[in-house]
Amino acid sequence: xxxxxxxxxxxxxxxxxxxxxxxxxxxxxxxxxxxxxxxxxxxxxxxxxxxxxxxxxxxxxxxxxxxxxxxxxxxxxxxxxxxxxxxxxxxxxxxxxxxxxxxxxxxxxxxxxxxxxxxxxxxxxxxxxxxxxxxxxxxxxxxxxxxxxxxxxxxxxxxxxxxxxxxxxxxxxxxxxxxxxxxxxxxxxxxxxxxxxxxxxxxxxxxxxxxxxxxxxxxxxxxxxxxxxxxxxxxxxxxxxx
Amino acid sequence: xxxxxxxxxxxxxxxxxxxxxxxxxxxxxxxxxxxxxxxxxxxxxxxxxxxxxxxxxxxxxxxxxxxxxxxxxxxxxxxxxxxxxxxxxxxxxxxxxxxxxxxxxxxxxxxxxxxxxxxxxxxxxxxxxxxxxxxxxxxxxxxxxxxxxxxxxxxxxxxxxxxxxxxxxxxxxxxxxxxxxxxxxxxxxxxxxxxxxxxxxxxxxxxxxxxxxxxxxxxxxxxxxxxxxxxxxxxxxxxxxxxxxxxxxxxxxxxxxxxxxxxxxxxxxxxxxxxxxxxxxxxxxxxxxxxxxxxxxxxxxxxxxxxxxxxxxxxxxxxxxxxxxxxxxxxxxxxxxxxxxxxxx
Numbered sequence: 001x002x003x004x005x006x007x008x009x010x011x012x013x014x015x016x017x018x019x020x021x022x023x024x025x026x027x028x029x030x031x032x033x034x035x036x037x038x039x040x041x042x043x044x045x046x047x048x049x050x051x052x053x054x055x056x057x058x059x060x061x062x063x064x065x066x067x068x069x070x071x072x073x074x075x076x077x078x079x080x081x082x083x084x085x086x087x088x089x090x091x092x093x094x095x096x097x098x099x100x101x102x103x104x105x106x107x108x109x110x111x112x113x114x115x116x117x118x119x120x121x122x123x124x125x126x127x128x129x130x131x132x133x134x135x136x137x138x139x140x141x142x143x144x145x146x147x148x149x150x151x152x153x154x155x156x157x158x159x160x161x162x163x164x165x166x167x168x169x170x171x172x173x174x175x176x177x178x179x180x181x182x183x184x185x186x187x188x189x190x191x192x193x194x195x196x197x198x199x200x201x202x203x204x205x206x207x208x209x210x211x212x213x214x215x216x217x218x219x220x221x222x223x224x225x226x227x228x229x230x231x232x233x234x235x236x237x238x239x240x241x242x
Numbered sequence: 243x244x245x246x247x248x249x250x251x252x253x254x255x256x257x258x259x260x261x262x263x264x265x266x267x268x269x270x271x272x273x274x275x276x277x278x279x280x281x282x283x284x285x286x287x288x289x290x291x292x293x294x295x296x297x298x299x300x301x302x303x304x305x306x307x308x309x310x311x312x313x314x315x316x317x318x319x320x321x322x323x324x325x326x327x328x329x330x331x332x333x334x335x336x337x338x339x340x341x342x343x344x345x346x347x348x349x350x351x352x353x354x355x356x357x358x359x360x361x362x363x364x365x366x367x368x369x370x371x372x373x374x375x376x377x378x379x380x381x382x383x384x385x386x387x388x389x390x391x392x393x394x395x396x397x398x399x400x401x402x403x404x405x406x407x408x409x410x411x412x413x414x415x416x417x418x419x420x421x422x423x424x425x426x427x428x429x430x431x432x433x434x435x436x437x438x439x440x441x442x443x444x445x446x447x448x449x450x451x452x453x454x455x456x457x458x459x460x461x462x463x464x465x466x467x468x469x470x471x472x473x474x475x476x477x478x479x480x481x482x483x484x485x486x487x488x489x490x491x492x493x494x495x496x497x498x499x500x501x502x503x504x505x506x507x508x509x510x511x512x513x514x515x516x517x518x519x520x521x522x523x524x525x526x527x528x529x530x531x532x533x534x535x536x537x538x539x540x541x542x543x544x545x546x547x548x549x550x551x552x553x554x555x556x557x558x559x560x561x562x563x564x565x566x567x568x569x570x571x572x573x574x575x576x577x578x579x580x581x582x583x584x585x586x587x
Binding site: 053103115 | 259262450457463466
């Protein structure tokens with residue numbers, strides 16, 4: 001499998017706090033990689049740097065062999081990087097359809113794409129996440145689970161190669177959480193995307209991820225198959241303490 | 243380039259891009275009725291009570307300023323408190339060129355539009371580097387700085403008295419007919435701006451604007467070049483507002499920063515947008531007429547107290563109608579103009 005993302009020695013400071021400290025990782029095409037760690041471990045900061053929301057203080061990010069360290073977020077998105085957010089951030093004043101249309105129009109460059117074509121494509125993604133019947137409802141009026149579905153549809157509509165799923169289970173009941181997991185697995189199969197899955201719930205990553213990376217205090221402390229990582233004393237210590 | 247005519251739309255393909263325009267006569271009835279009313283009213287006023295024509299002109303101009311301002315607000319996701327800065331740019335450009343170089347109004351129009359565009363581009367980085375209250379305060383500052391400049395460089399701008407002797411836009415003989423002509427020019431300007439902005443807001447170019455309005459960081463993350471959208475959203479409306487400055491200069495024959503640049507004029511524009519409904523381009527017309535006629539009635543009935551009562555009435559209206567007059571109408575008679583897509587299962 002070809003390497004799709006390569007992060008080398010990436011560091012981010014916020015004032016005196018080092019949120020991410022010299023983290024290196026690589027993700028291969030078609031893989032599902034789990035990213036876990038206790039609260040404040042630097043998971044979301046790392047994803048923000050890869051997506052371009054934060055600039056890295058040092059280190060290098062390569063996507064499909066191209067150095068994207070200095071690229072703005074919208075250019076990274078056009079190359080094929082997309083994400084969902086830990087706390088859903090829908091466009092509150094846009095309808096579910098409108099939210100996905102933004103991505104369909106502005107994500108990956110597609111020649112001969114009209115506004116109407118974007119609408120048509122957006123229906124496919126809304127149908128995929130089960131929100132077609134709610135297409136004309138304002139995003140702010142959707143339930144948390146629906147907002148997460150909408151975020152996934154919005155991310156998929158950009159035509160990504162790599163998608164970051166940020167704590168999709170947070171705030172969902174067990175039934176909804178199971179549905180959300182199935183949805184991401186289906187998205188991976190149907191759209192051929194590579195997934196970096198940030199999650200607290202170990203059981204989910206044990207089932208879905210081929211490889212898990214663990215961060216603690218901004219540093220990578222373990223990487224490997226889920227079972228191996230789960231048995232790693234450093235990981236157990238980071239979650240439970242000595 | 244390839245143009246295709248379909249049953250309900252025109253399709254244009256050029257250089258890997260595709261545009262579609264819907265042709266929907268079923269939606270034409272109401273706009274045609276309202277345009278008809280706007281055309282008939284000045285004619286009726288001309289024959290019944292001519293002193294009302296300047297108020298109609300003022301109403302049209304206030305609406306014409308509020309329409310591009312709504313576009314600017316939507317496209318940047320920020321409230322600009324200094325649109326009168328661009329009126330000053332357009333007005334002074336037209337006045338100086340008309341007085342010193344005797345350029346005709348056609349040429350001063352081009353110069354004023356280019357001036358507005360240039361200053362729009364120069365001011366657009368403000369929308370990128372600042373947001374919220376800071377942006378509003380910064381934009382509020384620029385017209386006041388410009389006003390100070392007009393008072394410092396008295397030789398050029400003629401200070402408080404302003405520049406006089408600007409060539410009139412039309413001259414058809416009688417004063418009343420001139421007024422009627424000016425009324426129709428402002429009406430055409432207003433409807434033209436409304437048409438253009440409405441087309442933009444229904445097009446694919448409105449989608450990134452709406453996204454920026456809601457959450458620009460997320461918009462940036464899903465491929466929207468937010469800086470480009472913001473720059474265009476400032477520069478184009480700035481040009482449109484500068485053209486209104488050009489009109490003011492040629493309409494009055496004089497142009498003084500003291501009339502257009504202070505906060506009192508901004509307050510009027512602000513009230514038009516708030517009463518009409520923020521970012522509601524159709525509401526701008528309702529707001530423009532409401533404010534212009536309210537001001538007239540108060541001046542006639544309350545005399546000196548008008549300047550006190552006017553803001554109080556407006557404050558009460560803002561409290562009672564936070565969505566504006568047009569917002570209230572939209573709420574009661576909501577209609578989705580974009581046809582809903584149906585997928586056969």
